[in-house]
Amino acid sequence: MSLQVPDQKRRYGYHFVEIVGKIFKFHVMTYIGLYRATFLLMEY
Secondary structure (H helix, E strand, O other): OOOHHHHHHHHHHHHHHHHHHHHHHHHHHHHHHHHHHHHHHHHO
16 A cells, blocks of 8 residues: 555646646747847837
8 A cells, every 4th residue: 555655646746737838838828929029019
C-alpha cells in the first residue's frame, strides 16, 4: 500500500501539470492576441 500512494500522487500531479499547461497556453495565446490588437490600434 505504501508504494501505491506515491504513484497516485505522481499521476494526479501529472494531470494537474497538464491542465495548468493547457490553461497557461490558452492564456498566453489570448494575451498575444490582445497585445497585437492593441499594438495595431496604437499604430493608427
